[in-house]
Amino acid sequence: MIYQRHIPREELFSAQLEMLMQNGQMATVVANLVGLVATMGIFWPFVEFTSIMLWGAAFLILLLVRSLSMSNALVNHSYRTNPRGLFWRLILGSAATGLVWSSAYIFAATRVPITMQYTFLLLIVMITAISVGFSVIVREYFISFLLTALWPIAWWSLVHYWHEPYNLLIGLVLLAFTAVLIVICDRVHRTFRNMLALNWERETMARELGDMAGSLRDRNRQLRDARRQLTDLANIDELTGLGNRRMVNTALKAEINRARRTAMPLSVILLDVDYFKAYNDTYGHPAGDEVLQRLADIMQNATSRAGEVVGRYGGEEFILVLPGSSPSSAMRIAERLKEFIAEAAIPHGESQVAGHITVSQGVATVQADADVTPEDLIKLADTALYKAKASGRDAIVLEDAPRQPRVAEA
Ligand SMILES: Nc1nc2c(ncn2[C@@H]2O[C@H](COP(=O)(O)OP(=O)(O)OP(=O)(O)O)[C@@H](O)[C@H]2O)c(=O)[nH]1
Numbered sequence: 298m299i300y301q302r303h304i305p306r307e308e309l310f311s312a313q314l315e316m317l318m319q320n321g322q323m324a325t326v327v328a329n330l331v332g333l334v335a336t337m338g339i340f341w342p343f344v345e346f347t348s349i350m351l352w353g354a355a356f357l358i359l360l361l362v363r364s365l366s367m368s369n370a371l372v373n374h375s376y377r378t379n380p381r382g383l384f385w386r387l388i389l390g391s392a393a394t395g396l397v398w399s400s401a402y403i404f405a406a407t408r409v410p411i412t413m414q415y416t417f418l419l420l421i422v423m424i425t426a427i428s429v430g431f432s433v434i435v436r437e438y439f440i441s442f443l444l445t446a447l448w449p450i451a452w453w454s455l456v457h458y459w460h461e462p463y464n465l466l467i468g469l470v471l472l473a474f475t476a477v478l479i480v481i482c483d484r485v486h487r488t489f490r491n492m493l494a495l496n497w498e499r500e501t502m503a504r505e506l507g508d509m510a511g512s513l514r515d516r517n518r519q520l521r522d523a524r525r526q527l528t529d530l531a532n533i534d535e536l537t538g539l540g541n542r543r544m545v546n547t548a549l550k551a552e553i554n555r556a557r558r559t560a561m562p563l564s565v566i567l568l569d570v571d572y573f574k575a576y577n578d579t580y581g582h583p584a585g586d587e588v589l590q591r592l593a594d595i596m597q598n599a600t601s602r603a604g605e606v607v608g609r610y611g612g613e614e615f616i617l618v619l620p621g622s623s624p625s626s627a628m629r630i631a632e633r634l635k636e637f638i639a640e641a642a643i644p645h646g647e648s649q650v651a652g653h654i655t656v657s658q659g660v661a662t663v664q665a666d667a668d669v670t671p672e673d674l675i676k677l678a679d680t681a682l683y684k685a686k687a688s689g690r691d692a693i694v695l696e697d698a699p700r701q702p703r704v705a706e707a
Pocket residue numbers: 536569570571572573574575577581582583584585586589611612613686690
């Protein structure tokens with residue numbers, strides 16, 4: 298189940314309170330204000346000026362307090378933080394308003410003509426009926442108004458039926474009307490609750506789906522990162538940090554295609570450490586590893602152009618892929634490497650060509666029009682390297698396809 302199916306009771310309660318205030322605040326004030334003005338108009342000629350003004354002012358203050366209290370609750374979100382407290386405040390406000398109407402009726406009943414009294418009653422009934430619409434969101438809110446506004450009038454009418462025979466009828470009608478309103482209120486209230494619950498479910502589902510989409514995006518990103526790391530691991534030589542044979546082959550393939558497209562030459566240098574077995578035997582394998590690492594650094598420092606790739610091609614064999622390098626510029630790079638390695642002067646007592654580490658290099662260049670494969674180019678460089686070794690080591694040999702190889706230095 299990806300979302301909670303039923304709205305929790307407290308969530309529903311808070312949502313009811315919020316909805317009641319959002320919809321009911323303005324309606325409460327307007328309906329009661331209209332009622333208040335109409336009441337003053339009806340009673341003006343019959344009730345003492347001071348009494349009617351005091352009643353109007355007190356009622357206005359009550360409406361103002363209720364309205365402000367609702368605004369505060371909406372701003373402070375107290376329908377979430379203190380829903381019970383807010384509930385009782387709302388019920389109290391509603392009951393107080395109901396009492397204002399019923400007490401005004403009972404007060405006026407003996408002071409105004411019977412027609413005015415019934416007109417006033419009609420007004421109260423209308424305000425009550427109108428308030429069903431919004432106030433039943435919280436059933437108790439409506440019922441408290443209903444019971445305080447209409448019940449006292451109903452009972453008063455029943456008790457005072459001998460003053461005026463119609464009072465008996467009015468009392469009974471009001472009791473029946475109250476009962477009908479309670480039934481209607483219950484129906485409308487259930488509809489509101491269902492609507493709120495459905496709304497909540499829809500929002501929860503949308504939020505859950507949003508979260509799921511977010512976590513899927515995260516998962517995808519993690520997968521992409523993991524894939525990238527795996528690719529890096531699969532392409533990088535652990536000892537030297539250079540690209541491995543796999544990576545070099547991929548780069549070579551791409552560069553040969555580019556060389557064909559751009560009609561630029563492409564060179565590679567295969568570089569092999571001289572008498573490295575003897576070095577390992579003399580200085581130990583870990584020292585041999587260090588030599589390989591130092592040579593890797595030197596090669597990386599010797600290449601600077603974009604697209605140039607340095608890789609470890611085998612045990613003590615390295616490769617440099619030099620896009621756009623003519624035979625002469627590739628030879629210059631090989632010479633520079635040789636110089637850097639000589640400058641590093643890594644002692645090698647068992648070398649038969651120098652007192653330090655030396656390398657042999659096979660340089661091969663493909664011309665753009667030559668239809669060669671990566672394997673051909675490597676083979677060419679390997680042949681050159683073999684020749685460099687054969688020529689006595691610490692040498693550079695260029696194989697410039699399809700020309701004949703020549704020894705640069707022996
Ligand atoms: N320390 C170390 N040695 C390695 C590594 N990979 C290969 N080697 C050693 O490199 C040596 C290569 O020896 P050979 O192929 O006989 O060549 P060489 O002794 O360098 O002689 P020439 O290449 O003919 O000059 C072997 O002893 C390998 O064990 C490595 O990762 N670390």
